[in-house]
Amino acid sequence: MRTTRTIRYTAGLAAASLVLAGCGGGDNGAAGDGEVQPLTIHANDGNTHQANFNPFASAFLAGTRGFIYEPLLISTPMQPGEPIPWLAESLEWNDEGTEVTLTLREGVQWNDGEDFDAEDxxxxxxxxxxxxxxxxxALPVESAEATDDHTAVISFSETAFADEAAIGNTVIVPEHIWADLDExxxxxxxxxxxxTGPFELDQLSDQLYILAKNEDYWDADDIEVQEIHYPALTGETLTTTLAAGDLDWSGGFISNIEDVFINQDPENRHNWYPGGGQITxxxxxEEEIFEDVELREALSAGIDREQISEVAMQGYTPPSHPTGLPLPTYDDAMASEFEExxxxxxxDLANEILDEAGYEEGSDGIRVAPDGTPLSWELAIPSDWPDWVDISQLLEEQLAEIGIAVDPQGISHExxxxxxxxGNFELTMAAIPVGLTPYDLYSQMMxxxxAPDDDSDAVNANFGRFYSDEADEALAQFRNTEDDEEQQEALEELQRIAVEEIPYLGLVQAPNWFNYSTERWEGFPNEDxxxxxxxxxxxxxxxLTIRELTPAE
Structure with a gap:
């Protein structure tokens, strides 16, 4: 018997998946002549825009994914286990979880007029x-073929049930353009x-790029935004532009957001920072000294996360949970034994652990390992991230209290x-993203x-290079089954490893930075x-958000 996970689609979008806002057109959302005003977005800091609309590049411009290039199905941690039909109407697995059949939406075109089909x-x-x-x-893709214009079959070299969300979220590119590329x-x-997306590039300069609505989009009737403006903004100009009310939708850390932004117009200006992972x-x-779990336990006990949350993060985001799960995003996955x-x-406990483990204090107040190695390390951070700079300074002060010297080193982002x-660091700060499921988060942690391959030392996740047979076994258990209870059992084992083995020093939840104004546009996601x-x-x-936006009344 085949195992199926079919997602049904009805006209527009499934009502259970998205509740689309009705049409609006008030004085704020429309100009005096009735023309809809542009949606102005800040997504990334920078003096200038560096042209790149490649969805596979490491530094593509905002809007490339989601607005120009689209996925097959949309999965978000805010609607766990509920993939939303997009370019694909349904997804079906074979029994072994090694093959997926995608049934595609009909009537979709690329914005150059070519038909989108299973060959793409x-x-x-x-x-x-x-x-x-x-x-x-890192999908274990073995082969892919189009069996007809609207059916594609993807085969995997191993069971891939756990990759369903990532498979669905894969953005599709046109074969007739990309087949000729060498790299x-x-x-x-x-x-x-x-x-295939709802927008296409209209204008591009180093200070502003504009996306215009694709009038031939397959669901154009549900898109009310006509233009999206992306101005180039530095951290300083972002603050002043946001304060002036010139942005509708923005991300990034803003110091004193209430005074700078919200209190100027509390009826229309809002922020919402759900957990988007954790900062660690x-x-x-790979450094032998960090193999000692007692040292890791002492380091953890010597960190005042409440102070980091209140001082460095200005109370915007709470301390991390010891399991590493961002909350409330993954409340449902939390093992009962770890809820409290x-x-x-x-x-005092940190010093006691270090004393008993043989890390003696030297004449300079810095402890040394039993082999004579001083507990003195550099901490690499991006120098232009003010919240991380503040965190690093607090860590330096806190860990000095237990005889450990941490020297923050601000370097360029690159x-x-x-x-x-x-892996060219002793300590560094790293954000572990929320992923699409708790499995994704733990995979990127453990x-x-x-692990780096023979050709390169570089990795794109698990930057601390913590490897554990127990973690790999639990990840494999989750990956190899569709049974909810067996997957939860695997997640609880991964939580236990995170709590007991301390692969990373969790600090605070990584906020999903989101500031928005409803003066011109309504329908943004929020806590309610x-x-x-x-x-x-x-x-x-x-x-998902762009479909919900309607001109403010």
Missing amino acids: VAFTFNMMIEHPSTNLS PTEFVNEEDPVG VAMNH LAYEYDP AYIEARNN SSEY DPYALGAPFQSPDNA
Whole structure:
């Protein structure tokens, strides 16, 4: 008997999946002549825009995913286990979880007028085999073929049930454009990017780019936004532009957001920062000293996360949970035994652990390991991330109380990424993203699948390089079954490992930074209607949000 997971589609979108807002057109959302005003978005800081609309690139411009290029089905952690039909109407597994059949929506076109079909889907997945750098979710793709114009069959080299959300969220590119590329990830794609999405590139300069509505979009009637403006903004100009009310939708850390933004117009200006992962200190587990779980336990006890939350993060986001699960996003996955668990700041306990483990205090007040290695390490951080800079300074002060010297090293963002990915650090700060399921989060924390290969030292997840047979076994258990109880059992084992083994030093939840104004546009997700994560750089959630927006009345 075949195992099926079929997602049904009805006209427009399934009512149970999305409740579309009705049409509006008030004085704020429309100009004086009745013309709908543009939606103005800030997604990423920068003095200028560097043209790149390649959805597989590491630095594509916001809107590339979700607005120009679209996924097969949309999965978001805000609607767990409820994939939403998009370019595909249904998804069906074989019994073994090694093959998926996708039934595609009919009547979809690329914005250059060519028909979208199953050949494009098969091409995109086969490209992952030929060019692994385009396989952003490390899917075990073995082959892909189109069995007719609207059916694609993807085969995997191992059971892939756990990858269902990532399979669905894969953005599809046009074979008639991309087949001629020698190196797909090097394609800048700045001239008329061809996608199936609701928007297409209209204007591009180093200070502003504009996306215009694709009038031939397959669901154009549900898109009321006519233009999206992306101005180039630095951290400083972002604050002043947001305060002036010139942005409708923005991300990023804003100091004193209430005074700068919300209190200027509390009826229309809002923020919502749900947990989007966790901010951690990654210890380089390739360094022998960090193999000592007692040292890791002492480091954890010596960190005052409440102070970090209140001072560095201004109370915007709470301390991490010891399991690593961002809350309330993954409340339902929490093991009952850990529901009441919380990190405790206890420098006396930290000192006691270190004393008993033989880490003696030197004449300079810095402890040394039994082999004479001083507990003194550099902490690499991006110098232009003010919240992380503040966190690092607090860590330096807190850990000094237990005889550990931490020296924050602010470096460029590019240098930080290179050092983090290549393991050229002792300690570094790292964000672990929420993923699409708790499995994704734990995989990025502990899976040996992300270990460097023979050709490169670089990794794109599990930056601390913590590898555990127990973790791999639990991840495999989750991956190899569709049974909810067996998957939950695996997740609870991963929670136990996170709590007892302390692979990373969790600090605070990583906020999904989201500030918005309803002066001109309404329908954004919020705490009362959390249908998507709200950060404008968050895809595919941005595709859900854009459908809900209507001119303010």
